[in-house]
Amino acid sequence: MTIRETFEKLRSRDELAFIPYQTAGFPTLDESLRNLQLLAEHGADLLEIGIPFSDPIADGPTIQYSSHVALDNGVRLKDVLTALGQLELPCPLVMMSYLNPLMAHGRERLFADMRAAGISGLIVPDLSLEEADEWLAAARACDISIVFLLAPTSTDERIRRIAELTDGFIYAVSLTGTTGARRALPAGLPNFLNRIRAVTDKPIVVGFGISAPEHVRALRGQADGVVVASRIIDAIRRGDEWTGLVESLKAATG
Amino acid sequence: MRMPTSANRRGYFGSFGGSFVPETLVYALDQLSEAYEAIKTDAEFHKELDALLRDYVGRPTPLYFAKQLSAHLDGARIYLKREDLAHTGAHKINNAIGQVLLARRMGKRRIIAETGAGQHGVATATACALLGLECHVYMGAEDIRRQRMNALRMNLLGSKLIQVDSGSKTLKDAINEAIRDWVTNVETTHYVIGSVVGPHPYPCLVRDFQTVIGRETREQIMAKEGRLPDLIVACVGGGSNAIGIFHDFIPEETVKLVGVEGGGCGLASKKHAATLLAGTVGVLHGAKSYLMQDEDGQICETHSISAGLDYPGVGPEHSSLKDAGRVEYTLATDDEALAALKLLSAREGIIPALESAHAVAYAIKVAPRMNQDQIIVINLSGRGDKDLEIVEGLV
Numbered sequence: 001m002t003i004r005e006t007f008e009k010l011r012s013r014d015e016l017a018f019i020p021y022q023t024a025g026f027p028t029l030d031e032s033l034r035n036l037q038l039l040a041e042h043g044a045d046l047l048e049i050g051i052p053f054s055d056p057i058a059d060g061p062t063i064q065y066s067s068h069v070a071l072d073n074g075v076r077l078k079d080v081l082t083a084l085g086q087l088e089l090p091c092p093l094v095m096m097s098y099l100n101p102l103m104a105h106g107r108e109r110l111f112a113d114m115r116a117a118g119i120s121g122l123i124v125p126d127l128s129l130e131e132a133d134e135w136l137a138a139a140r141a142c143d144i145s146i147v148f149l150l151a152p153t154s155t156d157e158r159i160r161r162i163a164e165l166t167d168g169f170i171y172a173v174s175l176t177g178t179t180g181a182r183r184a185l186p187a188g189l190p191n192f193l194n195r196i197r198a199v200t201d202k203p204i205v206v207g208f209g210i211s212a213p214e215h216v217r218a219l220r221g222q223a224d225g226v227v228v229a230s231r232i233i234d235a236i237r238r239g240d241e242w243t244g245l246v247e248s249l250k251a252a253t254g
Numbered sequence: 255m256r257m258p259t260s261a262n263r264r265g266y267f268g269s270f271g272g273s274f275v276p277e278t279l280v281y282a283l284d285q286l287s288e289a290y291e292a293i294k295t296d297a298e299f300h301k302e303l304d305a306l307l308r309d310y311v312g313r314p315t316p317l318y319f320a321k322q323l324s325a326h327l328d329g330a331r332i333y334l335k336r337e338d339l340a341h342t343g344a345h346k347i348n349n350a351i352g353q354v355l356l357a358r359r360m361g362k363r364r365i366i367a368e369t370g371a372g373q374h375g376v377a378t379a380t381a382c383a384l385l386g387l388e389c390h391v392y393m394g395a396e397d398i399r400r401q402r403m404n405a406l407r408m409n410l411l412g413s414k415l416i417q418v419d420s421g422s423k424t425l426k427d428a429i430n431e432a433i434r435d436w437v438t439n440v441e442t443t444h445y446v447i448g449s450v451v452g453p454h455p456y457p458c459l460v461r462d463f464q465t466v467i468g469r470e471t472r473e474q475i476m477a478k479e480g481r482l483p484d485l486i487v488a489c490v491g492g493g494s495n496a497i498g499i500f501h502d503f504i505p506e507e508t509v510k511l512v513g514v515e516g517g518g519c520g521l522a523s524k525k526h527a528a529t530l531l532a533g534t535v536g537v538l539h540g541a542k543s544y545l546m547q548d549e550d551g552q553i554c555e556t557h558s559i560s561a562g563l564d565y566p567g568v569g570p571e572h573s574s575l576k577d578a579g580r581v582e583y584t585l586a587t588d589d590e591a592l593a594a595l596k597l598l599s600a601r602e603g604i605i606p607a608l609e610s611a612h613a614v615a616y617a618i619k620v621a622p623r624m625n626q627d628q629i630i631v632i633n634l635s636g637r638g639d640k641d642l643e644i645v646e647g648l649v
Contacts, residue, residue: 054421054553055538057433058276064420076550099274100536104551126274126537130264151278153440158280176278177438 003092003120003145003168006045007203007224015254016216017045017225019205020232020246021096023063024049024080025070027236032070033087035236040090042243043250047089048123048227051077051097058125060180062230065237077101084117094121094147094168107135111142121145121168129162136165147171152192156199163200169225172196174208181231182209185218193222213252226253261571265454265541268577270570273453275540279433282440287455289360299355306351310384311341313348313466317474317631322601330484330624332617334604334634335471335499342377344607344636345467345495346448350377352463354385357444364443365389368432370397370425370491371562371609372404373636374448379413381446389413392431396423397561404640422555425491425565429539449492450569453540457569464498471631472502479629485620487512488633489612490530490583491563493572495635504580513572514612516558517585527556529568530576530583543570559588559644560608562636586615594618595638596649607636608644 001009010017020039022032036047052070056063077097084093095114102110102124114122122144127135129148139146145168150159153176163170172193175186186209196204206219207227216226228249235242265271273283293299307313316339320332337345350367357365365387369375375391382389391408395417398405408415421427429452436445450457450464475483486503488496490513503509518526526532533544538553546554546566558564575581586594591608594615599605606614613632621630638645 053551055426055430057430057539058437060434068420071552076552078550100538100545100547100553101551103536104547104549125276126540128273128275128277128280131272131274149277151276151280153278153281155281158277162277173276173278176440178434 001092003046006092007169010045011224013254016220016223017203017205018043018250018253019046019048019225019227020044021048021050021227021229023052023066023070023233025052025073025075026066026233027069028073029075029079029083033083036087036089038243039246042246044091046091047093048229049080049093049095051080051095051101053098053101056098058178060178060230062181062233063179066233077105081113081117084119089118092120093118094123095119096123096125099124099126107138111138111144114144115142119144121147123147123149123171125149129158129165132165149173150196152176152188156195159196160199163196163202166202169203169205170196170200172204172206172223174206174210177208179208179230181211181234185209185215190222213248216249216252261454261458265457267571267574270541270543270573271454271457272542273540274537274542275453276437278437278440282436283453283455285360289356290455290459293356299359303352303355307348307466311347311351312339314470314474315339317471317478319478320602323598324621326601327618327621329621329626330628330630331626332621333475333483333629333631335467335631337467337495337633337635338604338606338610338637342373342380343639344373344377345464345498346374346377347380348466348498349448349460349463349494350374350381350446353444353446353459354378354381354387357446358385358387360444362442362444363387364439365446366392366432366435366443367446367448368392368425368428369448370428370564371560372397372401372408372640373562376404376407376411378446379408379411382413383411390416390435392416392418392428392435394418394423394425394428397425400561400644401640402643424561426553433539449494450497450571451492451539451541451567457541457571460494461497461501461571464494465501467495467498467633468500468502471499475629475631482506482509483629483631484508484624485510485512485630486633487514487613487616487630489514489563489609489635490568490572491516491527491565491609492567493569495633497569497571499633500581511581512616513581513583514616515583515585516560516563516612517587517590518557518559520587521585525557526585527558527563527565528585529566530572531585538567541570543573544568559591560612562607562609563612584616586612590615592645592649595645604634605638606634607638608641610635
């Protein structure tokens with residue numbers, strides 16, 4: 001199923017897309033891939049896999065930690081792409097990476113390799129709209145969606161331009177800050193989501209800070225999906241049983 | 255030769271620079287660009303800045319003829335641009351005062367900064383104490399250990415020092431944490447970057463606050479010698495003191511410009527910070543430039559005896575000047591820098607910062623091969639008091 005078909009199906013059922021995240025290589029590469037499969041079995045509608053980077057400036061302590069462990073395990077972008085090629089997943093997979101590892105891999109080779117690995121989309125937190133032209137062209141040639149992020153500080157003009165350019169969905173960063181589980185949704189979030197909805201029908205996925213079923217429920221009617229990352233990585237790190245958490249998050253989507 | 259001295263509208267010096275940042279920061283950078291454009295022609299702003307540079311920083315800093323050192327090396331006449339005599343002991347104050355004034359004008363009450371050697375942290379803390387703004391400085395744990403006195407100075411100046419324990423616990427990681435703080439507090443906070451690195455407009459903004467060094471040098475050398483120097487040499491970490499003294503001379507083809515990187519234990523040892531000599535092009539901290547990285551695009555840890563040169567990136571304008579061939583980049587090893595520090599201290603009674611000692615080391619190498627009609631200017635970017643604990647036992 002494609003990203004588009006997934007959102008169409010979920011919209012017809014009045015459900016949010018549940019998009020859990022794994023850092024590739026945390027706790028090990030094998031375990032992170034097995035966890036992707038487990039996440040899919042326990043309710044994921046899409047999956048996000050993060051490529052570890054030495055300097056993850058948009059990430060809080062949890063993803064910094066998992067990235068650090070993954071790098072210490074020697075896991076690099078090329079290893080992840082190769083391993084994913086051997087993996088069958090029942091739902092679309094998007095990849096998150098900072099720009100520098102992608103540049104080192106080489107732009108043309110990257111999208112061909114992503115396609116061979118069965119990855120549908122790419123999220124690059126430090127690729128701004130202004131720098132994206134060549135990346136967009138190369139991605140489209142390989143039928144890979146580049147998903148852009150919007151932030152509460154984005155002007156209406158930027159919201160309009162990014163909503164036009166983004167492919168698959170819009171990643172709405174819920175707050176001004178880094179990734180990491182938070183207790184409550186930010187007060188200004190409904191207003192921010194309304195500003196996006198006013199200019200586009202494309203799916204809006206909310207991420208950063210989402211950590212509880214009540215956060216997910218509160219977003220019904222305002223967004224089309226949620227990313228949950230740090231909350232799940234924290235649970236894996238602590239050795240907690242986390243499939244129950246994942247099921248409760250999915251149950252809150254519809 | 256085409257002079258790549260000015261960035262285009264999107265902050266590119268040739269193919270280097272740009273703005274690679276999380277979306278959250280785009281609005282803050284746009285706001286900063288707007289404020290930066292506005293002050294370029296604002297006479298009031300420059301009147302206030304110039305008065306502070308004169309009466310508070312102590313500018314112009316002297317251009318001093320190092321007679322004993324020149325005689326000892328028996329070659330070119332060596333002048334020192336005495337940025338070590340600026341208030342707080344280094345050139346960093348030029349940019350810190352400028353940016354904190356700009357932040358106040360923009361209505362931002364909270365200032366954050368990163369620091370490596372501690373000089374930029376001290377300069378920013380000083381500017382904030384002077385102008386009454388709240389100041390938070392991020393500094394790697396390893397650098398706090400190497401630069402304890404500067405950590406203490408920042409506390410005395412009323413700023414909050416935040417120890418960074420991630421990664422290599424040095425400048426790169428302090429910048430990461432400062433960016434994370436900025437992403438979180440962007441609406442109230444201005445990030446005072448300390449070098450000519452980072453996303454547009456920082457490389458231009460920081461440079462423009464540092465070019466006063468080169469403009470003064472031109473006037474002073476014309477007054478003393480009636481002509482321009484043959485060689486200007488400066489150390490390069492991020493590259494702000496180097497751009498500051500080079501910039502005014504870039505169109506002067508008779509003036510050779512040399513930037514000296516932290517050579518650590520030598521290129522072959524892989525324990526160095528010679529980004530322009532050994533790095534490859536990538537994106538770090540918001541700009542495209544030369545970087546120390548592995549084949550997978552992970553940033554490498556660097557080494558230099560000098561905390562201020564220990565950075566795996568470099569300002570994009572330097573990358574462009576390197577590729578254009580206008581500036582020659584080389585390195586001095588830890589040992590060469592230490593020997594230079596020792597020689598300058600003994601011959602001139604001036605203890606240079608370890609960073610600046612790298613530039614002195616290059617002059618020591620080339621001056622004997624030049625003749626007495628030739629002139630070298632060394633940018634003595636900072637004083638060495640902060641480095642005494644490192645130097646203790648090594649010289």
